[in-house]
Amino acid sequence: MIREKAIFEVECDRCQSPLGYADDGCAWHFDTHQAALEELTECGWVQAANRLLCSDCVAKEACALLGHTWGDWEPVERFAYSGLRRGCELCGAGELDPPPPPLVFVDLSNPPSDTRDWRWFDDEQEA
Known part of the structure; x- marks a missing residue:
């Protein structure tokens, strides 16, 4: 039998x-509006000013309003970067010290005319 049934989802x-x-790869469905509200509260979601916010967004909004809760600095070495990093214990934002240099994007459709010192993405290649 196929029948139509009203369901509620929370977004x-x-x-x-x-x-x-995030728990099982699909949205949960609820039979009533009240059941959906009860579950979202138990999962750390917040309903305020006619908005629903998931627990991740609640943390991001709190940090935007009150500032981050930084953890301890830890050494990090990745690729050509060496320095310190720390993360916010509430929202997961990260910070590096010193800040990494800006990325440089190369237009491969228009390479430089003098390619003697051009390394074509190979840091190990000798010029």
Whole structure:
């Protein structure tokens, strides 16, 4: 038998993530509006000013308003970068010290005319 049934889903108003997706890969469905509200509260979601925010977005909004809760600095060495990093214990934002140099993008459709010192993405190649 196929029959039509009304269901309720919960979606974050900031990031549009559905309630339950991270847990099992699909949005949770509820039979009543009240059941959906009860579950979102238990999962750390917040309803305020006619907006629903998932727990990740609640943390990001709190940090935007109050500032980050930084953890300890830890040494990091990745590729050509060596320095320190720390993360926010609430929202997961990260910070590096010193800041990494800006990325340089190369237009391969228009390479430089003098290619003697051009390394074509190979840092190990001798000029």
